[in-house]
């Protein structure tokens with residue numbers, strides 16, 4: 488009998504791409520369980536025959552019911568970024584529920600260099616990885632580098648103003664497409680492998696902020712001046728621009744971590760898992776040019 492593959496957080500942007508990627512790999516819809524806090528968001532997938540169930544990691548009873556019968560489970564990290572350890576608590580609850588439900592293998596979306604990354608929420612990922620290792624289940628840890636799509640958070644304003652303020656210095660990142668992360672996750676989940684492994688998923692080319700700005704400028708035809716600041720200056724600028732106080736340390740930590748190399752890996756792990764080459768960053772900018780300029 489085919490293994491039942493469960494995807495948590497399935498209505499999120501990554502989650503839906505994972506469902507698409509599983510179906511594209513030929514996994515039968517009847518072997519896929521998709522859990523989400525809001526099943527109504529996945530009606531089109533339910534219509535295709537995917538077993539859509541309600542789960543919320545803050546609700547142990549609901550999650551236990553939702554995980555019943557799953558053999559392999561993809562735990563998509565949640566988006567709770569407060570400083571109260573909510574995300575870590577939610578994810579460790581999910582690991583415990585998976586174990587109790589008889590799941591044999593967990594795939595988890597983690598963060599590069601989770602052990603020492605300066606990114607403020609790195610401990611959430613590291614402690615979830617630890618809980619998975621301690622559960623005794625086999626696992627695939629997918630440490631996802633920044634999505635190419637993260638450009639939508641800051642680049643539209645950069646393109647409007649012509650200025651990119653950063654404390655990332657000469658630090659480099661090999662951004663990866665969200666859909667490539669989904670494809671790798673689907674490959675790991677559907678592989679049937681019971682080896683425990685950690686991968687760092689990256690795009691093909693390491694670029695500094697100056698180099699990303701040059702590429703984005705070339706594709707959009709806009710001039711971008713990169714203004715290099717210290718972390719303190721960057722935080723001050725964010726405050727002056729009205730960024731909410733609670734977000735500033737998180738956003739600044741992204742640049743600190745970049746500068747110090749915590750996001751600076753470039754690997755062939757995407758190709759190892761999928762047999763394909765990752766989407767080049769230039770292709771992302773070409774496809775997204777109009778939306779970034781809107």
Ligand SMILES: NC(=O)c1ccc[n+]([C@@H]2O[C@H](COP(=O)([O-])OP(=O)(O)OC[C@H]3O[C@@H](n4cnc5c(N)ncnc54)[C@H](OP(=O)(O)O)[C@@H]3O)[C@@H](O)[C@H]2O)c1
Nearest residue numbers: 496497498499500501523524543544564565566632633634
């Ligand atoms: N590598 C990167 O650049 C990067 C960037 C942004 C985020 N991330 C991380 O990757 C994850 C997926 O990315 P995305 O782009 O798909 O983000 P997203 O669309 O914001 O998805 C948020 C995810 O969190 C899940 N979630 C939130 N609260 C939950 C709860 N109480 N119980 C169970 N699940 C819960 C959501 O599931 P439902 O809504 O379906 O319940 C959804 O899958 C994010 O949640 C975040 O941890 C990575």
